[in-house]
Amino acid sequence: MARVGTGTIFLIAVLTIAVISKVCFSSVAAEAPPVKTIVVEEVKTEQEAGADRITSQQVEEARLVTAERIYGLLVLWAVILLVIVVLRLQIRDDEKLYKEGYYSQDLE
Amino acid sequence: MKLKESLLSRRGFFSGLIYGSFASLAALLGYPAVRFLFHKKQVPLPEAVVVARSEIDTIAPNTAVYFQYGYLPCILLKTETGELRAFSAKCTHLDCNVQYQPDSKQFFCACHDGYFDETGMNIAGPPPSPLLSFTIRQENDTMLISYPSNQEGEQSVV
Amino acid sequence: MISVIKAVDERIKLGSIISLARHKLVPIHKHSVWYYLGALLLFLFMIQAITGAMLLFYYKPAAETAYQSIAEIMVVVPYGWLIRSVHHWASNLMIVTVFIHFFSTLLVKAYRRPRELTWLTGMVMLILVLFFGYSGYTLPYDERAFFAFNVGTDMAGTIPVVGTFMLEFLRGGDIVGANTLNRFFAFHVGVLPLSLLAVIAVHLILVQLHGMSVPIAVMKDAEVRKQRIYGKPMFPHFLWHDAVNCLLLLGALVSLAILVPSELGPEIDLLKPAPVGVKPDWFFLWVYQILKWMPTYVLSMEGEVVGITALILAALLIVFAPFFDRKAQRNERSPLFTALGVLSLLVFVICSIIGYLS
Numbered sequence: 001m002a003r004v005g006t007g008t009i010f011l012i013a014v015l016t017i018a019v020i021s022k023v024c025f026s027s028v029a030a031e032a033p034p035v036k037t038i039v040v041e042e043v044k045t046e047q048e049a050g051a052d053r054i055t056s057q058q059v060e061e062a063r064l065v066t067a068e069r070i071y072g073l074l075v076l077w078a079v080i081l082l083v084i085v086v087l088r089l090q091i092r093d094d095e096k097l098y099k100e101g102y103y104s105q106d107l108e
Numbered sequence: 109m110k111l112k113e114s115l116l117s118r119r120g121f122f123s124g125l126i127y128g129s130f131a132s133l134a135a136l137l138g139y140p141a142v143r144f145l146f147h148k149k150q151v152p153l154p155e156a157v158v159v160a161r162s163e164i165d166t167i168a169p170n171t172a173v174y175f176q177y178g179y180l181p182c183i184l185l186k187t188e189t190g191e192l193r194a195f196s197a198k199c200t201h202l203d204c205n206v207q208y209q210p211d212s213k214q215f216f217c218a219c220h221d222g223y224f225d226e227t228g229m230n231i232a233g234p235p236p237s238p239l240l241s242f243t244i245r246q247e248n249d250t251m252l253i254s255y256p257s258n259q260e261g262e263q264s265v266v
Numbered sequence: 267m268i269s270v271i272k273a274v275d276e277r278i279k280l281g282s283i284i285s286l287a288r289h290k291l292v293p294i295h296k297h298s299v300w301y302y303l304g305a306l307l308l309f310l311f312m313i314q315a316i317t318g319a320m321l322l323f324y325y326k327p328a329a330e331t332a333y334q335s336i337a338e339i340m341v342v343v344p345y346g347w348l349i350r351s352v353h354h355w356a357s358n359l360m361i362v363t364v365f366i367h368f369f370s371t372l373l374v375k376a377y378r379r380p381r382e383l384t385w386l387t388g389m390v391m392l393i394l395v396l397f398f399g400y401s402g403y404t405l406p407y408d409e410r411a412f413f414a415f416n417v418g419t420d421m422a423g424t425i426p427v428v429g430t431f432m433l434e435f436l437r438g439g440d441i442v443g444a445n446t447l448n449r450f451f452a453f454h455v456g457v458l459p460l461s462l463l464a465v466i467a468v469h470l471i472l473v474q475l476h477g478m479s480v481p482i483a484v485m486k487d488a489e490v491r492k493q494r495i496y497g498k499p500m501f502p503h504f505l506w507h508d509a510v511n512c513l514l515l516l517g518a519l520v521s522l523a524i525l526v527p528s529e530l531g532p533e534i535d536l537l538k539p540a541p542v543g544v545k546p547d548w549f550f551l552w553v554y555q556i557l558k559w560m561p562t563y564v565l566s567m568e569g570e571v572v573g574i575t576a577l578i579l580a581a582l583l584i585v586f587a588p589f590f591d592r593k594a595q596r597n598e599r600s601p602l603f604t605a606l607g608v609l610s611l612l613v614f615v616i617c618s619i620i621g622y623l624s
Contacts, residue, residue, distance in 0.1 A: 035174055036171075036173045036174070037173060037174045037175060037176075038159065038163045038166075038167075038173045038174075038175050038184065039163065039175075040157040040158060040159050040175045040176065040177070040253070041157065041158045042154040042156075042157055042158075042178070043154055043155050043156040043157065043158060043252075053334065054334060054337035054338060054340075054341050054342070056530070056532070058337070058341045059337055059340050059341055059530045061341075062340045062341045062347050062527075063340070063347060063527040063528075063529070065524065065525060065527075069524050070524070072524070073520065073521060073524045073525075075136065076136060076137075076517065076520055077517055077521075079129070079132055079133050079136055080133065080513050080514070080516065080517045082129050082132075083126075083129040083130060083133055083513055084510050084513055084514070086122070086125045086126055086129045087126065087506050087509055087510050087513075088506075088510065089122060089125070090122050090125075090126060090502075090506055091503065091506045091507065091510075093118065093119070093122060094502055094503055094506070095503070098498070098499065098503065133513075140344070140345035140348055140349070141320065141345075141349075143344040143345055144320055144323075144343060144344055144345045144346060144348075144349055145320065145323065147342075147343050147344050149342070
């Protein structure tokens, strides 16, 4: 019971301080003066005007498989196969060590 | 001279191979990722903007109005004598929008107390250079405001 | 180099973590190959998280801008087509792998005691991954996305009791519109990743606690032959095996992304009729086909409602299989549940194929 009472008093005290602080001490930067804007019209060349929207045809062109992309893919496969060969060499070495009992020993 | 024992152990050799090959794979995969992330979209500015005469006439002397030049916020000042001047509204210190104070006839930047005079010259506070000024030309019944090709753009008188 | 490792070890006790890992053994037997699927799934999830985060840099998740932002990714951003295609194909591969993983654990009864929780978390992840896939292909807000929104949320609406609430919650209102796109974006990028991450963590901890399950047939066989089941250390042997598999998967993924880049369908048009042959994405074709076969009315209830309820009941049977399969719990052969597992696999595959061809 005493804990409930203490808790309630604490809660009321915190809320009171919070409300008083907000009402009396909160500071907001002074409002900037009202802004008047005028409407202007942009002068654009023809190519600039049409360049905004991307068309389906452009998307289809971007999807084409080019020679450069195939070349990049082959390079990637070459590196991946290199890594796999190295890993399999490592696996072979580790298997040998396992048979010799290296991995069964407890580490310090 | 042949060494009795190799300087590099077999495990050391394999470890090196593994690090090296993973590093090359990371570089190969990282290149498109980096190009993707560091792409900068070019947003061009328009050649010029056109303001109608009627709009200009609504501006009282010794007041300034804002307008948009492409993505740049800009400010158009009509002096007491009726002369029109156009500047970029972005303070040259840290890009806050400036405001015109008719009493002191100055542009004031509230962020760090920067001041520019009527001609856009930085006179007090942190701004390191004058406001970017635009060229104004009159064509028939409209004003053409354009991005200056050189900084010392001419200002025409109304 | 040694001093660096010593310095790190002193601070994060790396040595004790490694010695813990070294004690973990993976059983080697004729069905060991299925153990590789977990690491593949984790790898695919990481790929999705990374490519997804990259796509977030340029995707604009509002109804007016979503489609154009994806077009921009495909055409303007360097390698944008590649990142998007990798993300798309990895999602397909992830769904395939998660179904293989699900069916393989179902058929070898890896759900039996003490792994029921592992199974349940796995089922939760299956549903999350399917929802990931569904919410993902609605984000371009193209024509197919619009119909996916309508049909998917309508189906959710047919669930008894909670249907209307689900429909309005998913749509962000009564109708499919800008709110729906925003909501699905929030699911796909916020709610689902965090949920999946949490469930993966629980699933992985449980797997480490219990070790790998051995199929009943293999256990019985070893008993009969009076042989111990041989195990290989997880670290480093199986780690290297996992790395090799993940690299092959990476190669396949990038090959698919380069040779068959993702499409971008026509832009959404709220007035256009549904095009002939509009279908959900492949992983929902089985549901689509089963519902197509339902008559309009079954005993005065709508065919849709009956179909969805039946599917939910069947799903619940599978989800709670550990608790129904008494024989497997006693580590005995359980042909009934094997047959049910094979039946569900056949239904999934055959209905998907028919749905695709029709």
